[in-house]
Amino acid sequence: MTHPIIADLEKRYTTKRYDPSKRVSQEDLVVICEAMRLSASSINSQPWKFIVIESDAAKQRMHDTFVNKFQFNQPHIKASSHVILFAHKTKYSREDYAKVIDKGIEDRRTKPEDRENAFGGFAFVDLNTDEQGNNANWTRSQAYLALGNTMHTVARLGIDSTPMEGVDSEMIAEIFAEELAGYECSVALVIGYHHSDEDYNAKLPKSRLAAKDVIQIL
Secondary structure, eight states, X not given: OOXXXXXXXXXXOBOSXXXXXXXXXXXXXXXXXXXXXXXXXXXXOXXXXXXXXXXXXXXXXXXXXXXXXXXXXXXXXXXXXXEEEEEEESSOOHHHHHHHHHHHHHTTSSOGGGHHXXXXXXXXXXXXXXXXXXXXXXXXXXXXXXXXXXXXXXHHTTOEEEEEOOSXXXXXXXXXXXXXXXXXXXXXXXXXXXXXXXXXXXXXXXOOOOHHHHOOOO
């Protein structure tokens, strides 16, 4: 099949070694950040925060989060161009949703007189909230929607990436406590450019199950 979207996805793979001499341009980074912001989420909840790690000082802090486990991912932190933390709010509240509704009114998506009715969508949050007010499983799912969107975006820009669930959420919460402030990070995305000599995965053919095995059209 020949199509730009398919070409993006055929080319995309999980990078195993990065070239530390190559950096993502600021122009591309602006596009990536806007793509994250525009990602879809249930009831337009946007229960996320994206922390873009760019400076050497911030990279050192992220590097230090691997002191206890997942050390196999640690080399990516300083060799890559950027690391993006996809954080989700652990207790998404009516007040959080009110900010979304009020922004919708500002953007003329919602009429001011319909503000209270707009809270009807919050029922989806209630369905996924326990007695302690925790709804992290639901908000985490929204962050993964943004992750997928971002991975395709960087592929379109010709930028390599590595999604990492192998991160220490507890250490990230400790070291980035000020930035997270009520949010939790359980997945990150490394972006940059692969090392032409050391990235063995770049030379391997794409392998996926056949369409007939995973897609059923009724």
